[in-house]
Each structure stands twice: as C-alpha cells, then as structure tokens.
Amino acid sequence: MDVKTLCLGLLSIGEACGYDLKKEFESTFKHFYPAGYGSIYPALADLAENGFVRCREIPQEGKPDRKIYRITDAGRRHFRNALCNTSPQHKLRSEFLAMLYFADRMEPEHLSVLLDERLEELRAAIVDIDRIEQRTDANTAAGARFVAGFGAFVARAAADYIETNREALLEQARESSTGAAGKQTDRTVTVGTRA
Amino acid sequence: MDVKTLCLGLLSIGEACGYDLKKEFESTFKHFYPAGYGSIYPALADLAENGFVRCREIPQEGKPDRKIYRITDAGRRHFRNALCNTSPQHKLRSEFLAMLYFADRMEPEHLSVLLDERLEELRAAIVDIDRIEQRTDANTAAGARFVAGFGAFVARAAADYIETNREALLEQARESSTGAAGKQTDRTVTVGTRA
C-alpha cells in the first residue's frame, strides 16, 4: 500500500487530476497517510506507464494543462488484487514520545510547552476529522466513515491521556530538575536489563 | 530526533554497545520508534566520528569484539541541546486505515480477517507494554512510565473502537458486495468536493 496504490484506489472511485488527489490526501488521508505532490505526481506517471490509468489533457490558459486520469480495467484488477494480497502495516514514528521518554532531562517549562503543543495538534486533528465526518451521509462509503471515526476516537484518547497525566509528569520533572540542579545525574546505570 | 540522537540519549543514561541499544529499542521504543541494526550501528559510528561518544573495545572469543560506547561531555551538551530545540513530529502511516477506507471494495471475509489481525496486534502490543510498565519502580524515570502508559492507553482505545464498530462495518460491506455482485459499481462520482 504505497502512495501509488492509494492513488489508484482513489481513481477507482472517479477520475481526477493530481491536484484533486492531493486535496483528497489533505482531507481524508492527512491524519494517517500524508502525501505531497512529490509523491503523487510521480505515482500518476508511473501508473500511466504501467497501463493502470489513462490520461487525457484539457488545455487551459494561464495554468498548466489539466491532466485527468481515469482508471483502466487492468488498473481495477491491479487494485482489487492489492486489496486482497496486501497485509497492511501500521507504522508510527513519534519523536514526541521519544522526547518525553527523556522528560526528566528537560526544563519543566519546556516540557510543559511540548505537552501543550501536542494537545493543540490533537485537538485540531479532532476538529478536522469531525468536520469530515459531518460531511458524510448515507451514501458515503462505510470505510470512509469507519476510518474517520477511528482517527477521531484515538486522537481523543491521546488527548485525554495527556490531560490526565500532564501534571504528574511535570511534578516529577520538577523534582528531578531541582535535585540535579540543572546538571545531569550520571546514574551509571546500564541501559537494558543485563543481570 | 533521529535514531542517532535517540542513541545518544540512551547513552546519556549509561554506556552500552550496539546490541544493548537494539534491545532497548526492541522493548521501550518498539511501539513508537522502531529501529534496527541497520540504523543503530551507522548511528553509533557517526556519533563517535563527531566526538559525541567514545568507544572502547572488549576483546571476545567466538564473537566480534564488544564495542562499548560512552557519552562525552560534548555529547551530553549536544543531546541537551537537541531536547531543547527539537519540535517533535508525530508521524503515522497506516496502510491498515488506508485499506479500510476501501472496505466496501473488499470481500467481507477478508475484511474480517484484516480487522482481527489488527486487533491481535493491538492486544499483543498492550500485553507487551503492560509488561514493561510492571517492571517499573519508583526509581524509573517519569518519562519512561508516561510513554509506556500512553502507548497502552491509546492501543486500548484503538482496540475498543475496532471491537465496537467491527460488526457495523462488516454489515455494510456485505450489503455493497451483494449489491454489486462482485463487480465494481462505477459511481462516476468525482473525487473531492468540486461543486
């Protein structure tokens, strides 16, 4: 499930140009599968080269010609195949959590800002997803609703956790920063669990 | 906050060799910042080259010499700096959610398997994190506990959501697959929200 396959999937719903697809990535997929022009345009070129989509150009003035891509039968088969055979990964890489692991090494004020910023991001994401969800109706594909609901629900959980545990973490960070008086306590503890 | 900085952070807790760091990544960081030997060893070499860590070799028989890395003062400064100046990203790339977006295009049986597999992964992660959490004591850094708690809490939320909405999604997928009789309904709906 790379950007290419995802573009193909979107084109299986209806024809679109790269710009349209980018908008779709910005709304629906933003929170779990971000992609920019730098991935989308090469993906479309590649799909066309493989015969999975066909492209027709609409001349325009003042702008580059609009290149509208439409999926082919081969493309449909390919996508259906991808849906059957891919075992989907769920990859998270959180610098936020990585930094928080070292919370006792940070200035409490800075730590506080970090937590607030993340909370803000989460709240913004929730609002964003809720807005998408409200645009759905009975005709909206069930998957789209499920996915939006999932995103909002998990983001709420994350925000709740931070709100709940924020003070305790800050408290302990304050303790260790006063104890160490800004200097690092070199605990000479070995990393890992070697007996 | 790349693998390099994270290695440096771990070495600021205590000296270790690449193998030790990998174990740490496998336990604590696995769920939000995975890294393999292919990232860790080059990272250590790089840190050494920059003077952020020093390396001493313990000769061993039958195995490669153990290369124990210890952080330098410059390294400590560098890490403290990184903690202050990095604005942490939180990146998610979920093929799982991307595929579910197209749930109505999948065989209901396959969809069901996908959901179950993800649930299994989540449950395994929860067990794993809980085990890590139980190993913590009063001396454990507050950050480590916060991060573990976060992971478990959010994973539980994700599992709950899937369990709650699983049947509804499957139901709707069954409807659309009978309706379309295996064939794709070409909805000629354009992607996006163009009026």
Added chain:
DNA sequence: TCAGACATGTAATAAGTTACATGATTAG
C-alpha cells in the same frame, strides 16, 4: 539438535520529503 542469545557490520534499495521552478486568476 535446534532455536535463540550474543555481537558486529555493509551494501543495495526503496520511498518519501523538501526545495525549486512558473504563473494566472480570484476572493477578501
């Protein structure tokens, strides 16, 4: 006897991000 822990690394590859490059029209 066989899997897993111990211990190092390199090289090829894949994949996506960022910055660059261009420019008209339109709504506030």
Added chain:
DNA sequence: CTAATCATGTAACTTATTACATGTCTGA
C-alpha cells in the same frame, strides 16, 4: 494588495529497510 486556489512537475536529498555475511555458546 495579498493570500489562496488552481496546476504541473523535477531533482537532490535524507532516511530507513532489507538482505547479506559470519560464527560461538547455551539452554531446552
């Protein structure tokens, strides 16, 4: 007048992943 929308793409760069390469010892 200024920001946003429309519309295309390329090229360099960064980063991590995967597979390769080697070999011993220990516990089940």
